[in-house]
Amino acid sequence: AQTVTQSQPEMSVQEAETVTLSCTYDTSESDYYLFWYKQPPSRQMILVIRQEAYKQQNATENRFSVNFQKAAKSFSLKISDSQLGDAAMYFCAYKGGRGTSYGKLTFGQGTILTVHP
Amino acid sequence: DTGVSQDPRHKITKRGQNVTFRCDPISEHNRLYWYRQTLGQGPEFLTYFQNEAQLEKSRLLSDRFSAERPKGSFSTLEIQRTEQGDSAMYLCASMPGAPDTQYFGPGTRLTVL
Numbered sequence: 001a002q003t004v005t006q007s008q009p010e011m012s013v014q015e016a017e018t019v020t021l022s023c024t025y026d027t028s029e030s031d032y033y034l035f036w037y038k039q040p041p042s043r044q045m046i047l048v049i050r051q052e053a054y055k056q057q058n059a060t061e062n063r064f065s066v067n068f069q070k071a072a073k074s075f076s077l078k079i080s081d082s083q084l085g086d087a088a089m090y091f092c093a094y095k096g097g098r099g100t101s102y103g104k105l106t107f108g109q110g111t112i113l114t115v116h117p
Numbered sequence: 118d119t120g121v122s123q124d125p126r127h128k129i130t131k132r133g134q135n136v137t138f139r140c141d142p143i144s145e146h147n148r149l150y151w152y153r154q155t156l157g158q159g160p161e162f163l164t165y166f167q168n169e170a171q172l173e174k175s176r177l178l179s180d181r182f183s184a185e186r187p188k189g190s191f192s193t194l195e196i197q198r199t200e201q202g203d204s205a206m207y208l209c210a211s212m213p214g215a216p217d218t219q220y221f222g223p224g225t226r227l228t229v230l
Contacts, residue, residue, distance in 0.1 A: 045221040107159030110153050
């Protein structure tokens with residue numbers, strides 16, 4: 001079974017600074033997808049960024065980028081120019097490729113990000 | 118563009134009562150997922166529908182839990198004889214097809230007294 005581990009229960013960053021959230025995963029599959037989701041307090045979960053395992057290029061979405069190390073099974077999220085609105089719980093998630101697991105997501109335990117003004 | 122909606126947003130019930138939650142996915146999304154999230158933890162998969170067919174159930178889904186998706190549109194999740202351990206946030210997500218992104222609803226927070 002696939003597992004996702006987020007070893008940082010809490011992180012904090014100063015506004016406008018950069019922070020990196022860590023995620024490692026375990027799988028025997030070669031085709032899969034990785035995601036970072038953001039869950040603000042009492043609000044719904046929204047997608048931050050996704051990475052297809054077959055793509056070597058790291059995904060980027062505006063201030064958010066990932067460092068995908070397939071051999072090391074590592075998938076970290078970098079948030080640049082942090083804003084107060086980035087404060088939330090961040091979840092790393094794994095999804096198997098076509099024909100496996102019907103697309104269900106396996107989540108890590110989450111990292112609470114605090115942004116200080 | 119309406120997102121995934123869930124009803125009710127909050128439910129407080131007494132132990133032993135039955136509860137039912139509803140999820141309305143994004144229209145034309147044929148895949149629908151239910152997850153359970155306990156406080157401070159990541160969501161855990163419960164069950165999956167492709168159109169009206171329930172194709173996968175987690176072992177977390179005991180026989181007190183039942184889910185349906187009639188006509189492949191909205192879905193319901195029923196918990197019979199609720200227990201305090203059922204207290205959690207129940208999340209619904211939908212997806213247009215594989216390999217795509219799941220879009221989550223706001224969740225139903227269940228408190229069992």
